[in-house]
Amino acid sequence: DTEVTQTPKHLVMGMTNKKSLKCEQHMGHRAMYWYKQKAKKPPELMFVYSYEKLSINESVPSRFSPECPNSSLLNLHLHALQPEDSALYLCASSHLLGSYEQYFGPGTRLTVT
Amino acid sequence: DAKTTQPNSMESNEEEPVHLPCNHSTISGTDYIHWYRQLPSQGPEYVIHGLTSNVNNRMASLAIAEDRKSSTLILHRATLRDAAVYYCILRGPAFQGGSEKLVFGKGTKLTVNP
Numbered sequence: 001d002t003e004v005t006q007t008p009k010h011l012v013m014g015m016t017n018k019k020s021l022k023c024e025q026h027m028g029h030r031a032m033y034w035y036k037q038k039a040k041k042p043p044e045l046m047f048v049y050s051y052e053k054l055s056i057n058e059s060v061p062s063r064f065s066p067e068c069p070n071s072s073l074l075n076l077h078l079h080a081l082q083p084e085d086s087a088l089y090l091c092a093s094s095h096l097l098g099s100y101e102q103y104f105g106p107g108t109r110l111t112v113t
Numbered sequence: 114d115a116k117t118t119q120p121n122s123m124e125s126n127e128e129e130p131v132h133l134p135c136n137h138s139t140i141s142g143t144d145y146i147h148w149y150r151q152l153p154s155q156g157p158e159y160v161i162h163g164l165t166s167n168v169n170n171r172m173a174s175l176a177i178a179e180d181r182k183s184s185t186l187i188l189h190r191a192t193l194r195d196a197a198v199y200y201c202i203l204r205g206p207a208f209q210g211g212s213e214k215l216v217f218g219k220g221t222k223l224t225v226n227p
Contacts, residue, residue, distance in 0.1 A: 004156075042217035042218060042219060043151075043215075045214050045215065045216070050213075055213065056213060090156050090157075091156075092157075097208070097213050098207050098209065098212040098213050099207060100147070100162055100204075100207055102157075102159065103158075106154070107155075
């Protein structure tokens with residue numbers, strides 16, 4: 001099983017809402033990543049977790065709060081987002097931090113109204 | 114991060130070979146050349162990587178110039194399913210500082226004509 005799953009596929013939320021994105025993998029990978037991709041732009045790294053600990057935060061605003069409750073699960077909690085945060089949010093995993101191959105999920109398409 | 118330069122777009126015909134170029138004139142001696150692609154409405158997927166020698170796998174071949182300042186991803190027989198944005202990315206050696214990140218450039222959008 002080389003699949004990274006993400007739920008929901010689509011999410012529409014208002015600026016005062018709180019929502020969460022979920023990412024799951026069962027490949028035994030110990031590194032997990034969140035990327036943000038605006039329309040017609042390349043993905044940009046947001047957060048990196050290694051062994052359930054936050055390893056990299058690319059100066060992401062605090063309205064995005066990541067969480068890695070166990071080695072298979074990665075969440076991204078969203079609160080008080082802005083319309084410009086509308087994007088495709090991609091999750092990825094790799095065997096270890098710095099492993100060559102990252103496996104990406106299909107993403108969650110987020111629209112902030 | 115060392116930068117890469119790729120054409121914005123390329124077109125090919127189905128069942129013909131495709132050569133996707135990437136320039137990386139500021140590559141360091143320890144940087145690996147990675148290629149990912151992103152099909153429409155999907156997340157990126159790993160294609161291939163190499164350091165100095167040419168590499169082949171089931172998806173593609175990677176030809177690396179002798180001075181390592183450029184490389185070419187080769188799809189031997191393009192199919193409609195190969196239509197995607199192809200990203201050429203430089204990364205440090207595995208498990209060393211800087212290798213944690215994938216820094217995507219703008220990539221090349223490949224269109225495959227039937």
